Amino acid sequence: EIVLTQSPGTLSLSPGERATLSCRASQSVSSTYLAWYQQKPGQAPRLLIFGASSRATGTPDRFSGSGSWTDFTLTISRLEPEDFAVYYCQQYGSSPSITFGQGTRLEIK
Amino acid sequence: EVQLLESGGGLVQPGGSLRLSCVVSGFTFSNYAMSWVRQAPGKGLEWVSGISGSGGSTYYADSVKGRFSISRDNSKKTLYLLMNSLRAEDTAVYYCAKEDYVELYGLWYYWGRGTLVTVSS
Numbered sequence: 001e002i003v004l005t006q007s008p009g010t011l012s013l014s015p016g017e018r019a020t021l022s023c024r025a026s027q028s029v030s031s032t033y034l035a036w037y038q039q040k041p042g043q044a045p046r047l048l049i050f051g052a053s054s055r056a057t058g059t060p061d062r063f064s065g066s067g068s069w070t071d072f073t074l075t076i077s078r079l080e081p082e083d084f085a086v087y088y089c090q091q092y093g094s095s096p097s098i099t100f101g102q103g104t105r106l107e108i109k
Numbered sequence: 110e111v112q113l114l115e116s117g118g119g120l121v122q123p124g125g126s127l128r129l130s131c132v133v134s135g136f137t138f139s140n141y142a143m144s145w146v147r148q149a150p151g152k153g154l155e156w157v158s159g160i161s162g163s164g165g166s167t168y169y170a171d172s173v174k175g176r177f178s179i180s181r182d183n184s185k186k187t188l189y190l191l192m193n194s195l196r197a198e199d200t201a202v203y204y205c206a207k208e209d210y211v212e213l214y215g216l217w218y219y220w221g222r223g224t225l226v227t228v229s230s
Contacts (some may be wrong), residue, residue: 044222045154045204045220046220047218050216055217057218092216094112098156100153100155100156102153103154
């Protein structure tokens with residue numbers, strides 16, 4: 001099973017700043033099958049990015065995804081107040097390979 | 110509008126059973142695979158189980174294999190998760206989630222609000 005490790009565990013930034021979240025896989029992951037979700041307290045996750053870099057419908061363009069092989073990044077160019085949440089990377093594509101990272105909490109500094 | 114509404118959660122003793130349901134609307138249910146994803150209190154997300162649109166193919170995480178059973182009734186637009194031999198570590202909010210494909214893929218645009226399962230004596 002491929003393990004996804006996200007860093008940092010918590011990221012403290014101010015609105016307007018740039019956020020860079022990392023997701024590292026224990027083995028190579030096809031970039032086709034790497035997604036990012038956002039989750040706010042008391043809410044279900046929301047799909048932001050799929051295929052490592054494609055924005056899901058409704059995802060603002062300040063969110064971008066990049067990476068390949070074992071290293072993937074979610075970047076938020078200029079943080080808005082509503083962006084402070086927990087972010088999960090996820091591997092998908094087939095049953096044994098549906099796994100999540102442990103999450104990065106993005107908090108207001 | 111796509112809607113998914115889970116029910117059936119509650120307090121159950123270790124070793125007990127519970128059946129979760131997820132009633133959907135706003136799309137042709139049989140055309141899409143569905144999954145259950147859970148989240149333990151204060152913890153991350155864990156995929157639990159998935160089922161193809163026809164119901165002919167089912168998939169389970171190793172942590173629940175042999176104890177949980179996923180099924181669907183396409184005529185009732187309802188997804189089920191039968192959970193047996195429940196353990197304390199099964200305590201979580203259980204979400205149902207809709208795939209964009211008829212077969213399991215693990216990518217979910219639509220989620221329910223979740224139902225809380227607590228396993229405790």
